[in-house]
Amino acid sequence: MNKHFTFGKHPLVAALMWVAIIYGLALAAYGATRWASAGEVMGRVEVEGVQLGGLDRELAIAEVVGVETELRSRMARFSLNGETVTLNPAEVAFDIDEEAVIEEAMRIGREGNAVSQFLWWLSHIFSSETVELRGSVDPDALDEIFDVWDTEVIASPAAHGAIVIVDGRPSPVYPQPGVGVDREVATAIILDTFLGGSSHNAALPTMPVIPALTENDIDLALDEARRMLSEPIRMTYDGLEAIFTPEQLTAAFRSDTVLDGTPRIVQSFDPEVIDGYLAPIRSLFEAEPVNAEFVIVGDDITIQPGKKGTRIDEEETALRLYQAGLTSSRLGRLPLVEDADPEITEEYLESLGIEHLVSSFTTYHACCQPRVNNIQLMADTIDMTILMPGEIFGINEFVGERTAEKGYLPAGTIVAGQLKDTVGGGVSQFATTFYNAVFWGGYEDIEHQPHSYYFRRYPEGIEATVNWRVPELKFRNNTDKAILIDTQYTDTSITVRIFGSNDGRIVKGEQIHGKTHIEVVSEGGPNALWVEGIVSSRFARKDPPEPKYVANPDLAEDQQVEVQGEREGWSVRVTRRILRGGVELVEEQEWLVTYFPQFAVIEVHPCKMPEPEVECESSTTTTEPPS
Incomplete structure (x- = not known):
C-alpha cells in the first residue's frame, strides 16, 4: 500500500502569496487606469471642489x-482704516490662469519614477488632491481703486506735487506727506481673497507716504510751464x-507727476487738442495721395508711379511745440510725414499685365455736327477703362442713358426706316469703331447688332x-491679363484702342473713303493670337421700295427736296478665325449680316402729294407723283 505524505504551507508564505496577488491585481488596475487616462487628468484631482480627474484638457x-466665472461674481469686502470697502473682481480684471492650473493638474500622478507614480495612485483611490488656483489682477486698475480709497476712505492722502492751471495760469501744488494703502501687501491680500484663500473682511494695511519730489522740483517745473505758455509759438x-x-497752448497743456522710476514732473501738449487746432489748416499744408496711372504716348503705354499723401503729424507737432516753447525764438517746423498709400499703386498696375497696344481702329466723319459731340462725349466716358480677365463690358450698361443733362445733343437716329433726330443720336459710329477694335483684337463677342442700313463710313x-x-x-476680356480701353478723337475722326498683352502683336485698322484697311504693325511672338476676318461677296440683293412723300408747305408747287436717298439691300456673311501658331483656338465664328433696302424720302408741296388734300393754284394739276 502506497503512502503519500503532504506538507502544510507555512503561514508567512501564504501571506506573502496573498500580498503578491493583491499587488498584482492593483498593478493591473493601475496599468488599465493609466492607459484609460492618457491625455486626461489622473485620479481624483480637484480645484475649488470641482473634480477634474478623468477629464481631457479641453x-x-x-x-x-x-470656477473663474463663479469667483468673478463674488463681491469682496475688506476692512480699511476702520471702514468696510467692497471690490468687484471684474473691476480690476481678475483672471485665472487656466492653462497653468491645468498643467499642474496634468502633472499630478505623472511625476517621479514608476514606483512613486503607482504609490500616488494607490494612495488616492479614495482621496482627492487639490490644485491651487493661480490668478492675477490688472495693477493699473487696482492702483486707481487705491487712489480713491486713499482720498475718500483714509482721507489723508499724500500730495506728491504737481503743476495745475488756475485761472488760465500755471500754479504749483507743493508736496505734502500723508497716509495711504500699503499697495504691495494689499494687492496680495486682495488676490488671495479673490482666489478663495482668505476670508472676506480681511484688513488692508496702510503706511505713511513720503513724497519723492521736493518743493524745488515743483518750482523748476513751474518755471518750465510758464515759459511754455508765455507767448505764441x-x-x-x-x-x-x-x-x-x-490761450490755445494753455488749453493743450498737460502736466503729469510720474512716480515710477525716477520721480519727476513731465509736461507736454496734448496731441488730441493740438489736432483740433490743426484741422482748419490741414488743407493748406497737406497733400492727398496720388494714384499710379497708365500713361499713353503714341502707341506706347507706361506706368507713372503714384505718390503717398502727406499729413501733419499731431503727435510730433505737440512735441515740437514743447521744444519750441522752451526757446527764445519760439519758432518750430511743422512735421509733415508721408501718410496714406495711394489706392492704386505702381505694383498693382504692373500686376495687371497690360504691356502693349493690341488693336486699334479709326473711322472718319464730317466736322462739327451735333452727332460728333455725342460720339466724343461717349468716348470720354469710356476712355481709360480697365477690364479684368473674364470681365464683360457693355456700352449701354457702362455709359447709361444718353440725356441732355449729360450733355448729349439731338442727332440722327434710324427710326422706322427714317433718319430722325433724337437726344444722343449718332453714337453708332463710336459703336462700330469700338466693335472693330474688339473684333481685330480677338476678344469674345458676346452681343452685337449691325445696322439695318449700310453706311459707307462703316466696314x-x-x-455694330x-x-x-x-x-x-457687349464683349468679354477672354484673356488671362487685364486690358485697357483708350479712346482718341479729332474734329473729323474717332479711334478706339485696346492695350493688353498679345505677345507683342499689334493690329491697326481704319475705314476711309468707303474702304477698310487692316495693318499688322508687329507680328508678335509665337504665343500671339492671330485674327482673320473675311467678308463674303454681296448676295440676296433687293431693290429699294417706292419713295415716301412728305408734305412741306414751305416749298413751291414745282419744287421737291430729297431728304433721304434710296438704297438697295443685300446680305453678306462675316467669318472670324482666331489662331495661335497656325492652330485655330476657338470654333470658327460666322455672322449673317443683312442690310435692308431703303426708300427715298421726298418733300413736296401739299398739292403735289399722291393724294393731295389741297389744290394747286396753277392751272395744271396732277395726281401723279412728280418725277
Missing part, C-alpha cells in the same frame, strides 16, 4: 473657466505759417449699332 479648462513749413496762441459686315436700351454691344 473639458478640464472648461471646468476651470466655470509759430510753426512753419514751405513758406506757410501756423500760429498757436497762449461692311464688321460693324447701339441705342438705349437696345441694341447693346
Whole structure:
C-alpha cells in the first residue's frame, strides 16, 4: 500500500502569496487606469471642489473657466482704516490662469519614477488632491481703486506735487506727506481673497507716504510751464505759417507727476487738442495721395508711379511745440510725414499685365455736327477703362442713358426706316469703331447688332449699332491679363484702342473713303493670337421700295427736296478665325449680316402729294407723283 505524505504551507508564505496577488491585481488596475487616462487628468484631482480627474484638457479648462466665472461674481469686502470697502473682481480684471492650473493638474500622478507614480495612485483611490488656483489682477486698475480709497476712505492722502492751471495760469501744488494703502501687501491680500484663500473682511494695511519730489522740483517745473505758455509759438513749413496762441497752448497743456522710476514732473501738449487746432489748416499744408496711372504716348503705354499723401503729424507737432516753447525764438517746423498709400499703386498696375497696344481702329466723319459731340462725349466716358480677365463690358450698361443733362445733343437716329433726330443720336459710329477694335483684337463677342442700313463710313459686315436700351454691344476680356480701353478723337475722326498683352502683336485698322484697311504693325511672338476676318461677296440683293412723300408747305408747287436717298439691300456673311501658331483656338465664328433696302424720302408741296388734300393754284394739276 502506497503512502503519500503532504506538507502544510507555512503561514508567512501564504501571506506573502496573498500580498503578491493583491499587488498584482492593483498593478493591473493601475496599468488599465493609466492607459484609460492618457491625455486626461489622473485620479481624483480637484480645484475649488470641482473634480477634474478623468477629464481631457479641453473639458478640464472648461471646468476651470466655470470656477473663474463663479469667483468673478463674488463681491469682496475688506476692512480699511476702520471702514468696510467692497471690490468687484471684474473691476480690476481678475483672471485665472487656466492653462497653468491645468498643467499642474496634468502633472499630478505623472511625476517621479514608476514606483512613486503607482504609490500616488494607490494612495488616492479614495482621496482627492487639490490644485491651487493661480490668478492675477490688472495693477493699473487696482492702483486707481487705491487712489480713491486713499482720498475718500483714509482721507489723508499724500500730495506728491504737481503743476495745475488756475485761472488760465500755471500754479504749483507743493508736496505734502500723508497716509495711504500699503499697495504691495494689499494687492496680495486682495488676490488671495479673490482666489478663495482668505476670508472676506480681511484688513488692508496702510503706511505713511513720503513724497519723492521736493518743493524745488515743483518750482523748476513751474518755471518750465510758464515759459511754455508765455507767448505764441509759430510753426512753419514751405513758406506757410501756423500760429498757436497762449490761450490755445494753455488749453493743450498737460502736466503729469510720474512716480515710477525716477520721480519727476513731465509736461507736454496734448496731441488730441493740438489736432483740433490743426484741422482748419490741414488743407493748406497737406497733400492727398496720388494714384499710379497708365500713361499713353503714341502707341506706347507706361506706368507713372503714384505718390503717398502727406499729413501733419499731431503727435510730433505737440512735441515740437514743447521744444519750441522752451526757446527764445519760439519758432518750430511743422512735421509733415508721408501718410496714406495711394489706392492704386505702381505694383498693382504692373500686376495687371497690360504691356502693349493690341488693336486699334479709326473711322472718319464730317466736322462739327451735333452727332460728333455725342460720339466724343461717349468716348470720354469710356476712355481709360480697365477690364479684368473674364470681365464683360457693355456700352449701354457702362455709359447709361444718353440725356441732355449729360450733355448729349439731338442727332440722327434710324427710326422706322427714317433718319430722325433724337437726344444722343449718332453714337453708332463710336459703336462700330469700338466693335472693330474688339473684333481685330480677338476678344469674345458676346452681343452685337449691325445696322439695318449700310453706311459707307462703316466696314461692311464688321460693324455694330447701339441705342438705349437696345441694341447693346457687349464683349468679354477672354484673356488671362487685364486690358485697357483708350479712346482718341479729332474734329473729323474717332479711334478706339485696346492695350493688353498679345505677345507683342499689334493690329491697326481704319475705314476711309468707303474702304477698310487692316495693318499688322508687329507680328508678335509665337504665343500671339492671330485674327482673320473675311467678308463674303454681296448676295440676296433687293431693290429699294417706292419713295415716301412728305408734305412741306414751305416749298413751291414745282419744287421737291430729297431728304433721304434710296438704297438697295443685300446680305453678306462675316467669318472670324482666331489662331495661335497656325492652330485655330476657338470654333470658327460666322455672322449673317443683312442690310435692308431703303426708300427715298421726298418733300413736296401739299398739292403735289399722291393724294393731295389741297389744290394747286396753277392751272395744271396732277395726281401723279412728280418725277
